[in-house]
Amino acid sequence: xxEDLGLWAVPIAMLxxxxxxxxxxxxxxxxxxxxxxSGRINLGLEGTLVFGAMAGYAIAFETGSPxxxxxxxxxxxxxxxxxxxxxxxxxGVNDIAMGIALMLLGIGLAFFFGKSYVQPIAPDLPxxxxxxxxxxxxxxxxxxxxxxxxxxxxxxFAMAWFFKNAALGLRIRVVGxxxxxxxxxxxxxxxxxxxxxxxxxxLAGIGGxxxxxxxxxxxxxxxxxxxxxxxxxxxxxxxxNPVMCLAAAxxxxxxxxxxxxxxxxxxxxxxxxxxxxxYVLTLALLILTSTPGKAQEGAxxxxxxxx
Amino acid sequence: xxRISRRTLLASTGAVAxxxxxxxxxLAADELTVGFIYVGPKDDFGYNQAHAEGAAxxxxxxxxxxxxEENVPETVDVQSSMESMINFDGVKLLFPTxxxxxxxxxxxxxxxxxxxxxxxxxxxxxxxxxxxxxxxxFGYIGMGxxxxxxxxxxxxxxxxxxxxxxxxIPQVLLNINSFLLGARQVDPEITCQVIFTGEWSLAVKEAxxxxxxxxxxxxVITCHVDGPxxxxxxxxxxxxxxxxxxxxxxxxxxxxxxTGAEWNWAGVYTGMVKTAMEGGTIDNxxxxxxxxxxxxxxxxxxxxxxxxxxxxxxxxxxxxAGGFAAIKGPLKDNAGNVIAAAGQSFVxxxxxxxxxxxxxxxxxxxxx
Numbered sequence: 001x002x003e004d005l006g007l008w009a010v011p012i013a014m015l016x017x018x019x020x021x022x023x024x025x026x027x028x029x030x031x032x033x034x035x036x037x038s039g040r041i042n043l044g045l046e047g048t049l050v051f052g053a054m055a056g057y058a059i060a061f062e063t064g065s066p067x068x069x070x071x072x073x074x075x076x077x078x079x080x081x082x083x084x085x086x087x088x089x090x091x092g093v094n095d096i097a098m099g100i101a102l103m104l105l106g107i108g109l110a111f112f113f114g115k116s117y118v119q120p121i122a123p124d125l126p127x128x129x130x131x132x133x134x135x136x137x138x139x140x141x142x143x144x145x146x147x148x149x150x151x152x153x154x155x156x157f158a159m160a161w162f163f164k165n166a167a168l169g170l171r172i173r174v175v176g177x178x179x180x181x182x183x184x185x186x187x188x189x190x191x192x193x194x195x196x197x198x199x200x201x202x203l204a205g206i207g208g209x210x211x212x213x214x215x216x217x218x219x220x221x222x223x224x225x226x227x228x229x230x231x232x233x234x235x236x237x238x239x240x241n242p243v244m245c246l247a248a249a250x251x252x253x254x255x256x257x258x259x260x261x262x263x264x265x266x267x268x269x270x271x272x273x274x275x276x277x278x279y280v281l282t283l284a285l286l287i288l289t290s291t292p293g294k295a296q297e298g299a300x301x302x303x304x305x306x307x
Numbered sequence: 308x309x310r311i312s313r314r315t316l317l318a319s320t321g322a323v324a325x326x327x328x329x330x331x332x333x334l335a336a337d338e339l340t341v342g343f344i345y346v347g348p349k350d351d352f353g354y355n356q357a358h359a360e361g362a363a364x365x366x367x368x369x370x371x372x373x374x375x376e377e378n379v380p381e382t383v384d385v386q387s388s389m390e391s392m393i394n395f396d397g398v399k400l401l402f403p404t405x406x407x408x409x410x411x412x413x414x415x416x417x418x419x420x421x422x423x424x425x426x427x428x429x430x431x432x433x434x435x436x437x438x439x440x441x442x443x444x445f446g447y448i449g450m451g452x453x454x455x456x457x458x459x460x461x462x463x464x465x466x467x468x469x470x471x472x473x474x475x476i477p478q479v480l481l482n483i484n485s486f487l488l489g490a491r492q493v494d495p496e497i498t499c500q501v502i503f504t505g506e507w508s509l510a511v512k513e514a515x516x517x518x519x520x521x522x523x524x525x526x527v528i529t530c531h532v533d534g535p536x537x538x539x540x541x542x543x544x545x546x547x548x549x550x551x552x553x554x555x556x557x558x559x560x561x562x563x564x565x566t567g568a569e570w571n572w573a574g575v576y577t578g579m580v581k582t583a584m585e586g587g588t589i590d591n592x593x594x595x596x597x598x599x600x601x602x603x604x605x606x607x608x609x610x611x612x613x614x615x616x617x618x619x620x621x622x623x624x625x626x627x628a629g630g631f632a633a634i635k636g637p638l639k640d641n642a643g644n645v646i647a648a649a650g651q652s653f654v655x656x657x658x659x660x661x662x663x664x665x666x667x668x669x670x671x672x673x674x675x
Binding site: 009012013016017020021115118119121138141142211215216217218220221222223225227256257259260261263264266268269270271272275 | 347348350351352378500501502503504505508509510511512513514515516518519520521522523534536537540541544545558559671672673675
């Protein structure tokens with residue numbers, strides 16, 4: 001069935017882990033990137049992710065189609081985003097506090113409505129076997145790639161192009177950097193932020209659907225274990241650059257696979273330490289890439305944390 | 308997740324006052340209120356579901372009221388849950404079902420509530436150390452994993468079987484060791500790769516661990532985590548055969564499911580509640596196995612061969628007859644230390660098994 005790969009098993013597992021685990025990080029961080037570029041923070045995406053996972057699973061089970069589930073998760077995420085965007089446009093509303101409230105609301109609602117969907121088995125999203133060229137089953141397994149991952153990768157590059165070249169992308173950046181400047185050139189900051197937050201929520205919802213419909217592929221209350229929060233932090237790490245969000249998500253996924261993979265090749269002691277690898281790696285990279293003078297480089301000027 | 312409920316809020320403020328006000332009646336009463344506390348959701352296809360099925364049987368009894376709370380972490384949260392069940396719901400018999408609730412949480416609360424009985428699953432209660440209103444009960448589910456291992460030993464082609472484990476506590480180690488020793492009854496060349504995830508419930512890590520086992524060529528996989536659903540589905544998707552744990556997971560992948568070791572709490576719980584209602588005393592230390600109806604096996608799946616079925620049935624009959632030992636000499640652990648000399652054996656009810664801290668020879672993994 002499988003060949004013994006010795007130590008090669010670790011990099012192959014990391015490759016597989018990067019592809020399997022990174023997708024939710026990728027979608028949530030792209031969503032947050034879009035929202036923050038418009039000058040707003042949405043910390044509620046963890047709640048949106050969990051609710052999206054529940055909604056996607058429930059709708060996929062009811063309709064029998066995982067893609068309808070993904071669509072439902074996106075719509076649910078967009079509704080959460082619209083709600084956040086709508087509340088935050090009122091004077092004096094703190095978007096960080098609102099985001100935390102929304103996170104708790106999303107998780108609570110997901111647990112409430114998801115109660116009856118823990119047991120049923122919903123159809124999974126299909127995977128595309130990109131490993132056909134290899135005879136090694138481990139490589140074939142690592143390269144079972146879900147369509148959503150491909151969409152996420154394309155989206156990361158498309159979003160980078162969009163921010164740089166498209167008229168709407170430029171407007172979003174202006175709104176994010178200076179509300180006054182945006183008003184001066186006749187752009188409505190509230191409208192842009194509202195829809196950026198909604199789109200960001202929709203992306204986080206899709207990330208949730210990936211969790212429940214593909215990997216690990218079932219709905220339960222512990223499905224996210226804080227991935228939505230980490231993805232929001234990844235945006236800062238990625239300096240608000242969509243392509244860097246992709247790199248960060250891949251890195252996080254790969255680092256997460258180190259712990260289990262090392263145990264299989266005989267490095268069995270100290271696994272708690274290896275499980276901390278993603279966080280250690282993030283800390284190390286943050287320290288390495290930031291110098292005191294340019295710590296906030298790339299940060300939108302209107303963000304409540306940088307103002 | 309922090310849960311701020313009426314229960315936790317009131318418990319912290321009102322607990323002290325309420326204890327002195329409420330009359331401390333004996334356990335025997337016309338109506339008995341029984342409390343169940345779970346560490347995860349009640350329908351997790353696993354540990355908590357097995358306990359909740361037992362609680363449902365208690366609920367059906369006359370004159371019994373059941374209060375339940377799920378998703379209670381093994382922190383000071385469980386103390387508030389217990390306090391509020393006792394002070395506000397009038398619970399006289401408590402089943403805090405998770406391993407980590409025992410020390411220090413139950414041990415802290417129990418001396419303050421003499422009239423309340425605390426029944427803890429898996430805890431190591433001992434008469435000289437712990438309060439008398441605390442009891443511990445558990446089943447010898449390692450025997451179930453031993454039987455799982457026999458079906459796995461027949462089914463494996465790569466001679467490698469895999470185990471996704473949460474934490475290296477004695478009960479988990481006994482399950483891992485039993486699973487391999489069962490398989491080694493079929494072929495002594497078989498090895499078992501274990502991966503610890505470090506937490507009772509961590510879906511993504513469990514899926515990654517299962518994939519890592521499949522990558523290493525393990526073709527029969529079982530687990531000891533709270534909700535085995537993710538492990539079972541991921542293993543089946545990687546074309547590995549599966550052995551269940553805690554509850555019957557065969558609906559998840561009927562073709563791949565060999566058999567499974569399940570809890571059978573309904574009879575145990577209704578028995579204890581009945582004793583309490585009649586004014587009797589529940590033993591502080593209750594254990595039972597397959598023969599006592601504490602555990603049961605899932606029906607054998609279609610992938611179990613005739614030879615496997617035969618050996619499985621024969622071994623099961625021996626276990627039912629009593630006195631069977633899975634851990635017997637000559638046996639070494641996987642670091643080379645002697646566990647049992649030739650002729651020495653640890654029968655299923657041997658208390659020494661409940662402080663197991665080793666993995667036997669042939670298990671690839673380490674306890675720390």
